[in-house]
Amino acid sequence: MSKFKFAILGCGRISKKHAEAIANNYIEGELVAVCDIVAEKMDDTISKYIDTLRNNGINEVTSIRKYTDYKEMLVREEDIDIVTIATESGYHARHTIDCINKEKHVIVEKPIALSTTDAETMIKLAKEMNVKLGVCHQNRFNPPVQKLRKAIEKDEFGKLINGTARILWNRNDDYYNQASWRGTWELDGGTLMNQCIHNIDLLQWMMGGEIESVYAQTGTFLRGIEAEDFGAIIIRFKNGAIGIVEGSACVYPTNLEETLSIFGEKGTVVIGGLAVNKIETWKFSDNKEEVVLKDQCENIENVYGFGHTPLIKDFIQAIKEDRDPLVSGEEGKKAMEIILCGYESQYKNKAIKFPINNISTLNFKKIKYE
Known part of the structure; x- marks a missing residue:
């Protein structure tokens, strides 16, 4: 062909x-x-x-x-x-x-x-x-992420307990002023939808995918945008595990970390680096700890990897x-839907049963942060 x-x-x-x-x-x-x-x-x-x-x-x-x-x-x-x-x-x-x-x-x-x-x-x-x-x-294609996914599929963690996605970045006013659509409910959403969605996707992919409920608190603390510049989400998965998201565009003075951590009864893995590209912790009950792996993406230029x-x-x-x-498309929808449920949770100030039908960022133009 x-x-x-x-x-x-x-x-x-x-x-x-x-x-x-x-x-x-x-x-x-x-x-x-x-x-x-x-x-x-x-x-x-x-x-x-x-x-x-x-x-x-x-x-x-x-x-x-x-x-x-x-x-x-x-x-x-x-x-x-x-x-x-x-x-x-x-x-x-x-x-x-x-x-x-x-x-x-x-x-x-x-x-x-x-x-x-x-x-x-x-x-x-x-x-x-x-x-x-x-x-x-x-x-999802980063070698350390692929390695983690294989460990999940082989049930090396045993019972999954919790996972965390931390995206602690800086996006200053100059960043938002470069393009008027950034941070708007109509064309963008906030930090969770723009900066954090990749790591939220990885978290749900590792933790079991099917979700019971979502609870979130968000706010606009420093940036002059419509949507949030900081958000925290707690996800209860149907398998009982809990996911925690911490996403910020307000870290002083520059990006601090993007980290995915998965915890189970028989294993702990932490992947960090500039673009979730470096294994920082790899411990399982078989005692085969791997500290330095040849298949890691090193020397990346930016967060895109x-x-x-x-x-x-x-x-x-x-x-x-x-x-x-x-x-x-089905896989790509999952993280976006978690974030929309998070926005709904912030608006209603309660945990939201997942999923929600017919929900859009435009539903949240009514959110007014002080």
Whole structure:
């Protein structure tokens, strides 16, 4: 089969990771089009793609077309196979649905959407149109995270007791002022939805997935945004285990940590590092403690890590093998739904039975933080 042809819709800063990942999968895919309303952003994304190819020893690059209207791109570029969507969160549903209706496979950045109804529509439509829908929770592909997942699947922890996701970062006013959509209920949500969703996804993936209830307290302490800049969530899983989320954009003066910890009757694992990429503790009852592991992602440049490349590779293989990608639409919905339940809990000041139907960030424009 010839290479899969990719387009990138939305050329903000995360789009460069998509471009890099497509280039790193050049044997099976190539970038043929990009779309953004700002021409300079498209140029930067294309440059990242070309630079990555050259670093990989590939100098011949197919012409990459630029569009400011994604609907025009979908009409003119009939041979596009896969669209990666990296627009503002509030537009994910609309853009994904339009691409699926044109029979394109879609990889959408997190969160999959900002409402459960939109996410369910996206998932259902992808099945009806016989295309694949994947969500960019790239940290699932980190080698230490994969190793932890295998330990979970082998029941090495025994009875799971609790897990914690700590995201203690700094996002100052300059960050929010760079883009007016950040921190808004309409297009973004707050720290939990934007910064913390990756680690929340990992927590629920490890702890059993099925959820009994969610209780949260959130607030806006320092940043001039509509939604929260700090949030804490307690998740009761149906298997009895408890998940704890601590998420902040207010840490002084810079990012402190992103850590995933899992505790069971026969094991303790802590994964930290800049992007949940380093095993800090690995202890099990068999006494085979592993302190330094060769399969860890070291020397990463930023919190995005290296997961986009294997995520793209898995998505391509999912199309070839006609299976779900590792992070399917259904999987991508889970962390987003936990966060929406957390917002509902804050609004009603009580634990919320999971799940909730027809809930959106727009439901919480009524939340007013003092």
